[in-house]
Amino acid sequence: MLYLDHAATSPVRPEVLEAMQPYLTDVFGNPSSHHTAGEAAAGALQQARERVAAALGMRPADIVFTSGGTEANNLAVKGIVLGALQADPARRHLITTPLEHESVLESADHLRRLHGVEATLLPVDEQGALDAQDLAEALRDDTALVSVAHANNEIGTVQDVTALAAVARARRVPVHVDAVQSAGWLDLRQIGADAGIAAISIAGHKLGAPKGTGALAVRARVPLEPLLHGGGQENGRRSGTENVAGAVALAVALDLADRERALRAAAVEEMTRAFIGGVLRAVPQAALTGSAERRLPNLASFTFAGTSGEAILLELERRGVISSSGSACAAGSDEPSHVLVACGIAAEVAQTSVRFTFGRTPLPEGSGAHLAALVASAVAAVAHA
Numbered sequence: 001m002l003y004l005d006h007a008a009t010s011p012v013r014p015e016v017l018e019a020m021q022p023y024l025t026d027v028f029g030n031p032s033s034h035h036t037a038g039e040a041a042a043g044a045l046q047q048a049r050e051r052v053a054a055a056l057g058m059r060p061a062d063i064v065f066t067s068g069g070t071e072a073n074n075l076a077v078k079g080i081v082l083g084a085l086q087a088d089p090a091r092r093h094l095i096t097t098p099l100e101h102e103s104v105l106e107s108a109d110h111l112r113r114l115h116g117v118e119a120t121l122l123p124v125d126e127q128g129a130l131d132a133q134d135l136a137e138a139l140r141d142d143t144a145l146v147s148v149a150h151a152n153n154e155i156g157t158v159q160d161v162t163a164l165a166a167v168a169r170a171r172r173v174p175v176h177v178d179a180v181q182s183a184g185w186l187d188l189r190q191i192g193a194d195a196g197i198a199a200i201s202i203a204g205h206k207l208g209a210p211k212g213t214g215a216l217a218v219r220a221r222v223p224l225e226p227l228l229h230g231g232g233q234e235n236g237r238r239s240g241t242e243n244v245a246g247a248v249a250l251a252v253a254l255d256l257a258d259r260e261r262a263l264r265a266a267a268v269e270e271m272t273r274a275f276i277g278g279v280l281r282a283v284p285q286a287a288l289t290g291s292a293e294r295r296l297p298n299l300a301s302f303t304f305a306g307t308s309g310e311a312i313l314l315e316l317e318r319r320g321v322i323s324s325s326g327s328a329c330a331a332g333s334d335e336p337s338h339v340l341v342a343c344g345i346a347a348e349v350a351q352t353s354v355r356f357t358f359g360r361t362p363l364p365e366g367s368g369a370h371l372a373a374l375v376a377s378a379v380a381a382v383a384h385a
Helices: 014-024 036-056 069-087 102-115 132-138 161-170 189-194 244-282 309-318 338-342 367-383
Strands: 063-066 093-096 118-121 143-149 175-178 199-203 214-218 286-288 299-304 353-357
Touching: 014 244, 036 063, 036 189, 036 199, 036 214, 036 244, 063 069, 063 244, 069 093, 069 102, 069 143, 069 175, 069 199, 069 214, 093 102, 102 118, 102 143, 132 161, 143 161, 161 175, 161 189, 214 244, 244 286, 244 299, 244 367, 299 309, 309 353, 309 367
Parallel strands: 093 118, 093 143, 143 175, 175 199
Antiparallel strands: 063 214, 199 214, 286 299, 299 353
């Protein structure tokens, strides 16, 4: 089997398993305990915090370890907006996009229902790209937060978050960036340190760490209402005994991906582009979704009008290729992708989508053409069924 669903999850790296193993066995203390065993765990937690902060262009005190990207997004959207509301009850406006992960969109809906927050969804073009001018026009005096994904998990389009942040910063509005898909593939220091982003979400299982690990980097000056109360851990921003082994795993996985990025991302991107070209040449009804240029180096997504995306997935699996129809969080839904519909794709065409996401290890030369041929045969089998 060839696994091409790394946007859903990646296997845990051997180096990560080795690094976290002592904190599952010998170094088992509670990092909040003031004794030798606890201090050893606390030291490992602090080192992990420093490594994650360095990769994101933030400070160690900004890092809040979470159970993954969904919790990090919930904490960012709910926590920052509720923190702003406490400081000024009139700040009841949130800006995001219709392309966001459900953890952002449903957090916005929660704020609307329970706290009277109004959410503006910025328009996107047919490639899923945002226009900074649209953001400038949407900003208001009562805007508490702008939340946008760095790269979309279904179509791979990369947003110019630096330009968006500059517009928001001029109005003194904090920006949260969901970097769950871009972490390890794109340089997050540029948006953390250089662009002055207020908060960044990441998830470990996209990087080679175990599921259930993640972090929200949120600047200490940004008021943040915690979602979990009780113990005051993570500088009072997330109570609960910390997952030391998970924090170490996240730090090691992010550090490895960051150090390998320059070499491996270029090679993976070259193969992905060859694969995209091969599919578009071999399959007449294939249409690339997302931006052809500003996209993640490892993601190729298509619609195949007149077919069934689920049937194509089954045919591909029979041929030894595992892929997906989009976000794993929406798997099993009969509804068309909200991302594709927001890009102007008809609902019936959106339901024919298939997404391929490669790992960080480049496949052998010529793999792109071979995979394109497999896709063409699978689509043909479905079309003639």
